[in-house]
Amino acid sequence: MSSLLQSGVRFRAYPDAGLASTLARWIGCQRSIYNGKVSEDRLFSAQRRLEIASGNVQVQTPLDQAYSHFKDRVLTPWLYEVPSQILRNGAVRWMGAKQRQLKKLGKAPRRRTRRDFNSVHVTAELFRFVQTDAGAAIELGTKADPVGTLPFLAHRPFAVPKSIVVRNVAGRWFVSFCYEHASNVILREPHELAYELNALDDATLAGITLGLDRNVTDNCVATSEGAQFHFDPVSVERMRRKEVGAKRYQRRMVRSQKGSANRRKLAARIARRRDYATRVRNDFAHQLTYRLVHSQARFFVLEDLKIRNMSRRPKAVKDAGTGKWLKNGASAKAELNRKILASCWGRIDVFLRYKAARQNKLVGKVPAPNTSRGCSRCGHIHADSRHGGRFICVRCGFTLHADHNAGINIRSRGIKALRDGAFSVGKPQKRIAFRRRNSRTTGGTPEVACGANVRPDPRLAA
Numbered sequence: 001m002s003s004l005l006q007s008g009v010r011f012r013a014y015p016d017a018g019l020a021s022t023l024a025r026w027i028g029c030q031r032s033i034y035n036g037k038v039s040e041d042r043l044f045s046a047q048r049r050l051e052i053a054s055g056n057v058q059v060q061t062p063l064d065q066a067y068s069h070f071k072d073r074v075l076t077p078w079l080y081e082v083p084s085q086i087l088r089n090g091a092v093r094w095m096g097a098k099q100r101q102l103k104k105l106g107k108a109p110r111r112r113t114r115r116d117f118n119s120v121h122v123t124a125e126l127f128r129f130v131q132t133d134a135g136a137a138i139e140l141g142t143k144a145d146p147v148g149t150l151p152f153l154a155h156r157p158f159a160v161p162k163s164i165v166v167r168n169v170a171g172r173w174f175v176s177f178c179y180e181h182a183s184n185v186i187l188r189e190p191h192e193l194a195y196e197l198n199a200l201d202d203a204t205l206a207g208i209t210l211g212l213d214r215n216v217t218d219n220c221v222a223t224s225e226g227a228q229f230h231f232d233p234v235s236v237e238r239m240r241r242k243e244v245g246a247k248r249y250q251r252r253m254v255r256s257q258k259g260s261a262n263r264r265k266l267a268a269r270i271a272r273r274r275d276y277a278t279r280v281r282n283d284f285a286h287q288l289t290y291r292l293v294h295s296q297a298r299f300f301v302l303e304d305l306k307i308r309n310m311s312r313r314p315k316a317v318k319d320a321g322t323g324k325w326l327k328n329g330a331s332a333k334a335e336l337n338r339k340i341l342a343s344c345w346g347r348i349d350v351f352l353r354y355k356a357a358r359q360n361k362l363v364g365k366v367p368a369p370n371t372s373r374g375c376s377r378c379g380h381i382h383a384d385s386r387h388g389g390r391f392i393c394v395r396c397g398f399t400l401h402a403d404h405n406a407g408i409n410i411r412s413r414g415i416k417a418l419r420d421g422a423f424s425v426g427k428p429q430k431r432i433a434f435r436r437r438n439s440r441t442t443g444g445t446p447e448v449a450c451g452a453n454v455r456p457d458p459r460l461a462a
């Protein structure tokens, strides 16, 4: 028995102006179909809720990849200008997202804009690999009606994929190939790994457990073994300068005329400068997680940080008497938010999880409160123990680097949670996708109430 793994490569692509314009049109049309399916599905679920509320439990609404009804000679003439496979793949992409929702692996698909849907999925009917004088290239379009040749820079060997994704990131084009292949090790589920780890004695378990403290203000990750990982100072300086440049272009952009070519060019320059920081963070997160999963450690413990909640804008505050708006600290919090989102917490979590899974290693999460205020030797929790970067316990005088101390606390919490069986249950990996309104009538714990009270989705059988 072996497990299927997915991997992929991404190469920089260089379309000429004509092909770039065609690709932009393909992307737009695929997104249009995707959004059409999202809106249609919302309408169906609204209908279904109404029917169920009026007592009709057997209500059925369609769940399919039909897209031809979005094509209209008058309303959407542009959809006739792209190959139908591009439109179909838009519906296929939506179905993939919908299936993830039905399997409770994600939220319902939502409407996308060019900010978060700037790629086109092209299947084998519409591309062929060709050799040009400059090297490998992809001919796009059907054999009978090719639309152009897309040169790309293959910086590493690749196999011919079944489908490709062409994407535009901040004005640069990329082409990615995705492959599925068998893994040579048998991959086990997280609860099986937790069971194996739980069988180890305390000393061995402590030796292979690594607590990770993600620090916002210094932008670093500290481990329970005292190691610290920072951004490379050269990249930090470059990021700062690119941000200065982006701000300058932004000031010019607000004065430029809306819809003008100049404004579009400025927007592209800003995006390119900001894209640098994205790539630096991705690179840091990839290198760090690679080093961690290839170390001796077999169990990684992270704080369970609610990044979405932490980086939310504070609520607007109104004076009850006068009706005037009061200060709510939003601008002060904006700086912290920027740091949270810049410190790639989320990325480290996601990358560590999938890389560890490939090595049969476990990633666990523990509650975050007081990890940086508690003493890792005597357990005493006090805010006064923190002196900037140092931790000095007010009770026992234990002294250590503050992040190192927090890392040790996180490791002990992780070991305790493992011993208590927190990771040993083979439960669905992600949150419940059903709406909470179902639990209101019955009471009890939300999960149980959801499972007991929700009628089976008639479309799941389809």
Ligand SMILES: [Zn+2]
Pocket: 375, 376, 377, 378, 379, 380, 393, 394, 395, 396, 397, 398
């Ligand atoms: Zn202490």
